[in-house]
Amino acid sequence: MQRRSTLNSLGLQVSFERRAEIGTRFSISVTLGMLILAFLVSGLIFQLLGFSAPQIYRSFFTTLTSAIMLEEVFRRSTPIILAAIGLCYSYRMGFWNIGAEGQLYLGMIAATGVVILQKAGIGLGEELLLPAVAAASMLAGGVWSLIPALLRIKFGANEIITTLMLNYTAILLADYLIHGPWKDPAGYGFAQTVAFPASSKFMIPGVSEAITYLMIVGVITALTYLVFRFTVFGFESRVLGLNIFASRYAGVPTASTLLRGVFISGALAGLAGLIVVSGLIGRMRPGASPGYGYHAIIASMLGGLYPPAVFMSSILFGMLLTGGDLLQAGIQMPKSGVEIIMALIFLATIVAEFVKRYRIRVLRLGRGVVA
Amino acid sequence: MTFEAFSIAEAILASAISAGTIYLIASVGECFTERAGVINLGLEGIMAMGAITSFLVTLAYGHLVAILSAALIGGLLGLLHAFLTVSLRLNQIAVGLAITWLGLGLSGFMGAPEVARDLLRALNPNVPSHLAELKQAPRLPDLRLGPLAETPIIGRAFFSQNVLVYAGVALAILLWFVLFKTKWGLSLRSVGENPALADSAGVNIYLVRYLAVMVGSALAGVAGAYLYIGYQPFWVEDLTRSRGFIALSLVILASWSPLRAIAAAYLFGGVEALQFRIPLRGFGAETPQLVMMLPYVITILTLIAISLASRGRIPAPAALGKPYSREE
Structure with missing residues (x-):
C-alpha cells in the first residue's frame, strides 16, 4: 500500500510506503530515537524560557547516581507502574480510558474510609487491615471505572469525555472529604485526614519500602504479561486492538470483555491510590497525586502496551518526577516543566508509530528542479 | 416578583452569558473543524495557551494585540x-x-511567576515586569449598547458585556452562514461526510482540513483569551478546568450547528453561574466542592440525554475522526 502527499509545486513528491513487517529491534530503536528527540526538544524549550538545559539533563541523571535517589525514583514509579499496567487492559480493547487519575483518587478515598472506620472501632481488626484497605481501594477504583464503560455500552457516550469529567468529580469528592467530614480533628486545622497506621502498609520484613513496592509491581507486571500471552481473555482483548493508535475503528469488544478489562484497569489504579496514601505520603491530602494517572497513560503507550516495557517506561517517569523535584528545589524550575517533557514524550510516541509503519521516499518530479 | 428576585435573576443571567461565551467561542470553532471530519481534542490545551498568551500580551501591548496573539x-x-x-x-x-x-x-x-516575569520583560521592557507576578491583567471593558443596556433583567446580560461576548454570537452566525449557505461551506461539509466523493469532485481535502483545524484552533485560542481577560482576569494553575473538553461535548449537544451551539453554550454558562451562586445561598459555603462538581456531572448527564433523545443515531459527520488517503 502506498500513499502520497503532494508537494508538487516544489517539484517534489513525498510518498509513504507501508512497511510489510516491523522488526522488534527496529521498533525499539525508533522509539528510543524519538525519546531522545523529545528530550532534545524539551531542552530547547527550557533554554528558550530561560533555564539551562544541560543543568536540567544533569539533574535527571543525578537521580540514578545514589541509592537514596534511586529509592525515591522507585517509590514515585510505583503508582505509575500500577496504573499504567492497568491501563494496558483498557487500551488493548481500544477503550480510551483517560480516567486512571480519578480511579486512583477513588482508591485513596475508599482506603481512607476503611482506616477511619477502623480507628472508630468498626473494622475487621488490626491484622486484617491491610487486606481490607487493599480490597476496598481496588473495588472502589474498579467500580468507578465501570461507569464510563457502561455509559459507552448503553449510551455510546465518548469515554474520553466521561472519564475526564469523572476525574474532576473524584478529585472534588476527595477535596470535599478532606476539607469537610474526614478532616483530622487533631490535625491543627490542616486540610488532611488521619494518618495511616503501620498495619495498613505493605511491608516485607528486612526489605526497604522501595524494594517491597518493586516486588509487588513486578509480580503484577509478570501476571499481566502471562494473562495477555496465554489466556482466552488476553487473546480476546488482543484481537480487539493490539495497537490503540490503529484500533479505534478496528472492532468493538463484547460488553463483558470490555467490562472485565476496564474493571481491572480501575482496580489497579485504585491500588496505586492506596500506595500513595498509605506509603508515599501517609495520609490523604489535597493534590495527593501530582497526576500519576495521567503519567500512566503516557507510560503505557510509550511501552507499547507490552508489560515489561511499560514497567521500564514508568520508571523513566518516576525518574522525571524525582528530577523535577530536584530542579524545583535547586533552580526554582516550575513543576509543570516535567509535564512539558512528558507531553513531548507522548507526541514522540505517536510520531514513532508513523515512522515504524511507513517508509518515507522523496522523489523529484521531472528535471531541472532548482533546489 | 420582589426587587431582590429581579436583581438575582438579572445577575445570574448576566453571568450565564458571560461564562457561556467561553464555551461558545470554543465550540463554534470545533463545530467548524468537525464538519470537515477532524476532531480536535487539543482544545483544552489550546485554550490554556490562549489564556496565558492573553495574560502576558495584555500587560505588554493591550487587549487587541493579546486577542490576536492568542488566535x-x-x-x-x-x-x-x-x-x-x-x-x-x-x-x-x-x-x-x-x-x-x-x-x-x-x-x-509560562504562568509561574519567575518565568512570567522574564517573558514580560522580553515582550516589552518598558512595562514593569513585577506586574506579571501579580497574575492580574486589566479586564476587557464592558460596552454598553445605549438604552438597551437599561432593559430590565436582560439588559445587563445581552447589552452590557465586553466586545468578545458580542463577537461570539456574531461568529456563530457567520460560521453557520459559511457552512450552510455558501459553496465553500458545502465543500467543507462534503469533506467531513464523504471525502472520497469530495476528492473526485475536485475539492482539495488536505487544504480544507488544514484550514478547518486551524480556524477552529485559532478560535479555541481566542476562547482562552476571553476566559482570562474577559471573564476571570487572575491567573491560576489549571485555569481552563476541562472547559475545552466540555466545549467538545457541547458540539454534540448542538448537533454540529454553530447556531444551536449558542443555546448549548449559554446553557452551560448558566450551570457555571449557578455553581458560584449556590454557595452564596448557604449550601456548600464552607466546602463548595460538591457544588463545583456540577458542570462535570451535568456534562455526563447531557451525553446520556443526547443518546436517549437521538435513539443512538447521533448525526455526527460520517467521516469524523477518520484520516483520508486516496489509495486506501
Missing part, C-alpha cells in the same frame, strides 16, 4: 495538529491529547 498561537497549534493528523494521518485522539497536555504544561510553566 495566532491557537492557529499554530492547529497547524501542528493538522500536519500530524491530516498529512501524517496519525490517530486524531492521540494527537489531540498530546496537544492538550503540551498546552497545559507549557501554559503552567
